[in-house]
Amino acid sequence: MDSETFKLLAKGIAILSMMMVPIGTGLVAKSVFDAIGRNPKLENSLFSKMIIAIALVETVAIFALVAFFTI
């Protein structure tokens, strides 16, 4: 096993950290939908906050992508 192989393996393991990102996004969306279901007037207020929360959750995926491209 030479260093090229190890580099490729490292790239693969670095990308594995993206596994939990869809679950996190789904949790945020779930709670937003529950809140809208209980109180439909909050829809406009919650939508922009949901977008910001999802962008913060996806930051980890972006970190993994940057690590992928710089290994």
Added chain:
Amino acid sequence: MSWFQLGDNAHNLTAAPDVITYIGSFPVTNTLLMVIINMALVGLLCVWVASFRIIKPSRAQLAFEAAILYLDDFFAKVVGNAKLAREIVPITGALVVYLLLNNLIPVLLPFLSAFTIVGVEGHEVPLLRIAPSDVNVALAFSFGMFVVANVYALQKVGFIAHITKFIQIPQLIQSAKGGLGSLAQGILNFFIGLLELISELARIFSLCLRLFGNIFAGEILLMVALKSFGIGLPAFVLLFGLLVGTIQAIVFGSLVSAKLAEFGQTHH
């Protein structure tokens, strides 16, 4: 390769920006050109704003003022306190407008990478590239905001009150007067203050990498879409890149304004 796919001589995308020329010994990259063009556009916007009339406003002026009021509202909601938001809106609003303009340009000028120039290494490189797809530009934004936040805190709250948020020695001395339990709490708060100092530095990199990663990933998606199916698909990918860039600009602005509000709070 079929006729609707980009061939193998398409621009290969690297994380480092492509150097076009050298002025003296300073490398001029294509993202630097883009930053200068963006600054010129924002300058033109400022010249237009300076010609606003108070008595009989034109419709474009009214639309622009409505957009600025919306931005003001948005920051007031993020910060929570309208009076504090008034102080913060000039710098963070300008940042958000600049980042939005950065993301809007490759959609408004769709032949952006058709202008190529023979770069320093000999092969052709695109003349312009979206500015935050260069780590240096994103790091400049985030480090600049760090400097602005600290200068704002020093100006508003004072040097002692700002430093003792992180290095909590007076609180430690004060809690020592309260007995052993309160002293333990004070020691814990002291270490938490030191950790906050480290998290400030980590926040610079997290902001920078979030912006850079999203824009760069958008460019890679665009290149993959162009290489596989060059007719209808890149339009959707461009639109998706625009949406992602807009969201990231808003997230950047709200995080910076939240930090500015936290520093500027003269709480007692």
